[in-house]
Amino acid sequence: MFYTLQGEGFHTGRPAVFCRFTGCNLWSGREQDRAQSVCQFCDTDFVGTDGQNGGKFKQPADLAQAIATQWPSGRGHRFVVFTGGEPALQLDDRLIAELHRLDFVCAVETNGTLALPDAVDWVCISPKGVAQVALTRCNELKLVYPQVDAPPERFTELQADYRYLSPINDYREQTIVPARNHATQACIDYCLSHPEWHLTLQAHKIVNID
Template identity: 70%
Template sequence: MTYSVKEMFYTLQGEGFHTGRPAVFCRFSGCNLWNGREKDRATSICRFCDTDFVGTDGQNGGKFREARELAQRIADFWPADQAHRFVVFTGGEPALQLDETLIAALHDVGFECAVESNGTLPLPPSLDWVCISPKGSAEVVIEACDELKLVFPQADAQPERFSHIHAQHRFLSPLNDWTQAQLSPAQNNNTQACVQYCLEHPQWRLTLQTHKVLNID
């Protein structure tokens, strides 16, 4: 299998349960809920994505023909002789490409493997951490995960809709207005809506995109 990777980099996890944890991010190309073309955004299932996942021309992106080749490239980002190796697969939608062969290759070089997925496709069972982030009206087929991270508010994806999913941790992330370069009144209102919902439903916790606050990748 050839893996198409938009970008890879070493940084701190910016949101969710692992906020602040050093990690290699591997962003796969492609998504099943939006093709990445702006002209098609308004008619897509997911309309608020703020990430470029088209092609392989991003930072350290490319095509990798073998799992061990990609695993070694990921390992090259980690500080020499340091333990606690952690890789986060994201996209686009990583479930379109992520497989057991790649996870096994990374386990062999000491990595804990996590994924951030929209939950519409099956995931390899050997993953060490699964974060599901439902989008719009798309059907979620994953029924159990370590972390459920819901962008809020979404008219077609209210928190109650996912009450059947067994998740160790539940987070609400304020919906960003992708049409505005700076914080808009609507975005601020979304943050306050998240706060209020968490106060009324304490099984949910607030998460913010701290990497944007810190201006890091």
């Protein structure tokens, strides 16, 4: 758990507490399994519970209180983003209810293959490879591009308020160069020819925000 600025998509620049769950249904998170996994380009460490402000929580209220301690004291506009791994493996209605009681708006970034609690306020789906998206509606569709098995045309029927293309980054790279590499240019070209899609960049990496 950590307090930062959202770096991509609709809420870019918005202060948020990020709560990263361990575990994913498309990759174990272990390097030796990457080549055989559905999603092979994830650059996020979601193995274990010993990350920043991490741990295990017996009750939803305990986790909600831990999230609340990350927010600046006395400040409103509380916003939490659940991510992973795949947060749908653990996120439930009880936790959302506890956070609503604490005046948090609850967002989730998901691969879309699993059901979500109905009370989530903002849903961002980021499809991965050949995995079939089970959700039919979202606020934000954020597609890492290009993916051979997940072209934008595959998600025409998915209802989304906003559609974003995010240039794929080589997970082996240690730095992000905000230049017009082939993936960024491919996103620009696609958005220009399909104006229902917008370009989003990983601003947090470009300006080095943790």
